[in-house]
Amino acid sequence: MTCFWLYKFHKKRKDKKRKEKFFKRNGGLLLQQQILTDQSILEKTRLFTVKELEKATNNFNQSRILGQGGQGTVYKGMLSEGKIVAIKKSKLIDENQVNQFINEVVMLSQIIHRNVVKLLGCCLETEVPLLVYEFIFNGTLFDHIQDKTDEFPLSWNMRLRIAVEVAEALAYLHSATSFPIYHRDVKSTNILLDERYVVKVSDFGISRSIAVDHTHLTTLVKGTFGYLDPEYFQSSRFTEKSDVYSFGVVLVELLTGQKPISSDAETEEDIGLAMRFLLCMEAENLEKILDPQVLEQGKREELTTVAKLAQRCLNLNGKKRPTMKEIATELEIVRMSQKHSTTSETKYQDVQLRKSKAILISDDNYTTSTSGNIMQSSSDAHPLKIHTV
Template identity: 90%
Template sequence: MAVAVAPPPSNASEFTKPGCQSRCGNLEIPYPFGIGLNCSRNSYFNINCNASFNPPKPFLLNANRYDNYKLTYYEVVNISESQIYVKNSKAQQSMACYGKRFDNKTQNSTIYMNFLDSPYTLSDANQVTSIGCDDLAMVQQDSIKASSGGAIKASSGGGCASYCSHFQNPFGFGSCPGIGCCRTSISKGDILIVELSDMHSYWRRVSKFFPCSFAFIGMIGDYDKFNFSLSHLRNSTTLLKTYNQEFMGMPFVLDWRIMDYNCTDAPNSTDYACGKNSYCIDMDTKLGGYHCRCKKGYEGNPYLGCNDINECEKSNQCVSFGTCTNTLGSYNCSCPDGYHGDGKKYGIGCIPTQLSRSKLAIGVGLGAGMGLLLLSSTCFWLYKFHTKRKHKNRKEKFFKQNGGLLLQQQILTDQSILEKTRLFTVKELEKATDNFNESRILGQGGQGTVYKGMLSEGKIVAIKKSKLVDENQVEQFINEVVMLSQIIHRNVVKLLGCCLETEVPLLVYEFIFNGTLFDLIHDKTNEFPLSWNMRLKIAVEVAEALAYLHSATYFPIYHRDVKSTNILLDEKYVAKVSDFGTSRSIAVDHTHLTTLVKGTFGYLDPEYFQSSQFTEKSDVYSLELFLSSS
């Protein structure tokens, strides 16, 4: 995973001590870090550049002196003003396996990291992730700060439990966070202990589903959500091999600082680190230490001394015919002869001091021309303003008509809705679909038309233009949009958000690449035969999705249109239940839903036609019917 950090200036001499190596492989090494003797502030900042790799790789040796009393090498991937990013290694991992063949428990079930007496501390950008069934990851942290009255110690703790509700051979899949995986944050500190424990007896199980569990620390980033096979938890060797390959690219983040003092006392010390034209910044009042930064108008390495920026050669705010004069840390603007003012573009500028009659006449003519141009521009601007306001009013009308105010009210009540339900503008979706070009249509059905689109950030999505929403059912429509956006299940198509600025609401879903199960079954030319094992796998995944919708959500959700055309397959042929156009949720104190006939004839429960009462059994009937026909 790449970490975005601003690169240093090209002039290496400004960043590295004179005579010292400025780069190791692809990484710039800024002072107080350094390569070689007397090139860093002290041994804690030494970087070992290993030339046996191609390109060479930089390693930090002395960050953690107390890792089981062994020196630990960290491969450095980036250095910023206050943090250093290193590759995830065994020092940030632990594994525990239980049972007789594992001698009850392996010996490396604890992560212990101690950065006392070093300029490094654990960053709160890291998180602890625990993978396993019925396991507890306990986290203990300590922070110690030196003071005139002695050391001040602060302790904290936390943890998370990874849980598996059931396991069905041979399709055991976990998700993180979710099935078989939990995650917890850590705070800044000097000492971190993570201990894995078996919890199967707490859940009153006879034995564990899987004997092994795994925990690691790192900056999540691109690994925010991922799926994995629970079968890797059967064997310690397979587990380590799989997850080392998977997560070795995840960075582990350390905060670094010039230690011991805060900025109140640091300038008075004999080893003050900030160089010329720089100033001191406190790192953390709880942990102590400071950083240095160049003053405004200066650039370079603040620990070696900052140099004045010549704004007159770069960017400045002087008028084009004025004069720019560089000063230390700033610059001045002045006007040429015959003009007066401050010489700045966004100030008074430069005003002529004397005008001849001819110049005055020219000025009047130019003024009249400019006035006419200004009048024309004003009329054009008013027309554009009127048109823009008309479009804005139209969008606001549709927004209110489609329940936008109700959705905003729910967001004010619960801020988590905003994180999961993105409100798209019509401009975004028109750009994503080339103004809803017919060539972008993926399919059409009773509930609307689905388009393929690409958002500005490059993400491919499916955009559904629904049919008109009954104004009497707006509140129910908004409640169901919010409800569907909360669904997080690997076998249910994710609703990313909606747009309410058009006459008909637009729903934005994740895009599933391999089309529908119906197409896969009936395509005679398909080079990928649908084997019995694949059919069984898809059936299990659809059943798990329906079970989740019926029983694991806050309100039970009835799909009401389960058929092969509403089952999508991703690039790994994982089944995704889609098309919730006819779905409904019911409160927990109701046992069924009474409604008009909806769904697809041929897949509907016969009892539903008689009673108009839809239950979870009706979805099961549709599932069994489409499975038997597949």
């Protein structure tokens, strides 16, 4: 019995030392130092214990895995207070970059934007850092674009709104924070949608902030094939325009409903969506590549405007690409003109419907009348419906 308790004591002591070792190696002391300097950090960056997160994920059970990528594995978990979270188990970080990692954690935890996933905190007691994010229930944009059996397929109105929200989130990161933040992995699988299809940009695993007076980062090339800025790939210089290129690919996905990379059946080679889209634009054959649903629901003028904007985002010369702020503004103008047009058409239809019924009633000498009701869905998921009785 004594041996058992001695074993338990030594094991507990060994586990404690191990946690302390990982905590120091992962930058825990630096984070504590920053918290002492600024107490507000503690309110926004919660330090979780490994015990809390093991309990939340049933010891990181495989059944809790939400997704796996180049930067780590994401698990679904439930905290003791009942809050559902997404827990990202990062891959090993370079010990030389610990300071930068902690600075990024503090910075990202202070980002407050309705279209950016909120970082709730981290755990530094494990071999690799664990990052805890708010959980978004409705999956990724990629899934909704590609799932042709989706109960609520993305209408053109919804796609345009999603494009605006993604652009606004990236514009915020680029220009509205104290230090510009480059996402560096913008893609449709990193764009989540909540239960109301509101955008939440996620996965800042390789994001970096830069000094205000700098214009680029010189780094090892990282990112996702199909979204990677060719200019960055050649020079290793990542600028805000590199995020713009990746956003351009997402915009083309929304327009075409196609995957960023697909295989050519004849040549068995992977062909990038960006290149296929640019070739269609040059040949003035946009209709060939557009999603049939988009072609049916969108007006020619607005589709052309958005397509030309995507073409500018994909310019091989980064300097000729628009900024995210300019993109957000241009997309919002298209969206507002679309809403104005829809409102005008609805009013016109209402007047015509009532006028025609009044004439019908007059001709037939009726003394009572029925009126037409025009009902507009509150959700973009359903088209405008006109009911008559």
